Amino acid sequence: MDIKLYLKPVDFSKFKLPDWAQPKFSLGTILEKNHSKLPLEKAEIIIIGVEDDRSAIVKGSSKAPNKIREYLYPLNRISPRFKILDLGNIKTGKTINDTYFALKDVCASLIGAGKTVVVLGGSQDLTFGITKAFEETPFNLVNIDPKLDFKKGIKTINSETYLNFIFEKQPNLYSQSTLGYQNYFVDSLELDHSYEMETENKRLGEIRYDMSSIEPYLRDADILSFDLNAIRQLEAPGQYFGSPNGLYAEEACQVGHYAGMADKLKIAGFFNLIPRLDQGDLSCKLMAQIVWHFLEGFYFKKVESPCGTNNDFNEFIIEIDDIDLPLIFYQSQKTGRWWMKISDDDEIIERTFSCSEEDYRMAAQNDIPDRWWRNIRKLNRIVK
Structure with missing residues (x-):
């Protein structure tokens, strides 16, 4: 065209x-x-x-x-x-x-x-x-x-x-x-x-x-x-x-x-x-x-993604009392930006989305971030 x-x-x-x-x-x-x-x-x-x-x-x-x-x-x-x-x-x-x-x-x-x-x-x-x-x-x-x-x-x-x-x-x-x-x-x-x-x-x-x-x-x-x-x-x-x-x-x-x-x-x-x-x-x-x-x-801009085997990211795994799966966070060593990885209830689909350091700090205090809840609901709806 x-x-x-x-x-x-x-x-x-x-x-x-x-x-x-x-x-x-x-x-x-x-x-x-x-x-x-x-x-x-x-x-x-x-x-x-x-x-x-x-x-x-x-x-x-x-x-x-x-x-x-x-x-x-x-x-x-x-x-x-x-x-x-x-x-x-x-x-x-x-x-x-x-x-x-x-x-x-x-x-x-x-x-x-x-x-x-x-x-x-x-x-x-x-x-x-x-x-x-x-x-x-x-x-x-x-x-x-x-x-x-x-x-x-x-x-x-x-x-x-x-x-x-x-x-x-x-x-x-x-x-x-x-x-x-x-x-x-x-x-x-x-x-x-x-x-x-x-x-x-x-x-x-x-x-x-x-x-x-x-x-x-x-x-x-x-x-x-x-x-x-x-x-x-x-x-x-x-x-x-x-x-x-x-x-x-x-x-x-x-x-x-x-x-x-x-x-x-x-x-x-x-x-x-x-x-x-x-x-x-x-x-x-x-x-x-x-x-x-x-x-x-x-x-x-610097395009970066924590997916795959990228060594430029720190990984943080946090266990939360109220959910079965741990929350996984990534922080870029270059820019300091944060991401969170989620999967649906049956672990069929995984998705990594942007988040803030505040989301990580909430999770570290055993408090589930709103962005996690919103995205997990959307992901489960897609799978169904």
């Missing part, structure tokens, strides 16, 4: 670098050079834009992709040998479903060829189109969001109900996590329902207390869906939610960096930026910097 049929190429002449930028060292310069010299098959990471907000709660985010590029291109190129391409914007379909289908085809083709994809939205319901690229393989979805974008009983998709459609129509969804939600925007019944659906949620206060606690969630993710509304309005005024609380700018960039470093992440989408609501293009600049931190994390 020729994905370029779905895309409008970038016109680099429309993006003039500001006086402070050094053209020789800018990301825009290397993207323009790669556009003519780097074959698609040799690229490692691909940027695409989606100028569609027809299912948005508040319109305006369709103008975001090129505004993000305006402030992304002047930033540091990260490396002169960065194998990155910007393929332009997906052509808007006659209906929103046409856009979802095009996004699915483009993403499926790119990740099938081993590429990582950065999607510049557009409204966050485009996440549904992205997940359709995983119709044949299990996937993990992580949302950065101030609330749970799920409304029980709603049958119409929009930028705050798209999770309904992912839960109902994407049987290969293995796990979904919402990071940075704020409790006064989420009803207790919603949290109870999400618990029944075995999703995981971390409050803004929890991740602010320890930003590194979100790294294991992102390390196992296949898809990241980042909602600008998760950032407090003072630092990102180009949003419709407008909360005085939320992630700080540097925290949002740290999330982007962790996501870029994630071993398995295949697609990262950045959504709900509304340029007409922005002040001094502050949100556009911030979103560009979040994307830049993602790209930097991607370039410098």
Whole structure:
């Protein structure tokens, strides 16, 4: 499939670098050079834009992709040998479903060829189109969001109900996590329902207390869906939610960096930026910097796995009173990151998943971590 049929190429002449930028060292310069010299098959990471907000709660985010590029291109190129391409914007379909289908085809083709994809939205319901690229393989979805974008009983998709459609129509969804939600925007019944659906949620206060606690969630993710509304309005005024609380700018960039470093992440989408609501293009600049931190994390990431006979990991075996099998933890000697190994009740399937040092410390104190319980339930359900 020729994905370029779905895309409008970038016109680099429309993006003039500001006086402070050094053209020789800018990301825009290397993207323009790669556009003519780097074959698609040799690229490692691909940027695409989606100028569609027809299912948005508040319109305006369709103008975001090129505004993000305006402030992304002047930033540091990260490396002169960065194998990155910007393929332009997906052509808007006659209906929103046409856009979802095009996004699915483009993403499926790119990740099938081993590429990582950065999607510049557009409204966050485009996440549904992205997940359709995983119709044949299990996937993990992580949302950065101030609330749970799920409304029980709603049958119409929009930028705050798209999770309904992912839960109902994407049987290969293995796990979904919402990071940075704020409790006064989420009803207790919603949290109870999400618990029944075995999703995981971390409050803004929890991740602010320890930003590194979100790294294991992102390390196992296949898809990241980042909602600008998760950032407090003072630092990102180009949003419709407008909360005085939320992630700080540097925290949002740290999330982007962790996501870029994630071993398995295949697609990262950045959504709900509304340029007409922005002040001094502050949100556009911030979103560009979040994307830049993602790209930097991607370039410098170290892919590692404790599976097999890898000698670069410490192994810890912990006996727990209430379960028959021991809990097995691994810690990387290079990066200090942690993993946990589990198997189903009949020991038919084994799976290793990311965890934190805190999970290990809980187990060492004879307390079973929540992440172990959640994953063991999912694994037993798969076997049955």
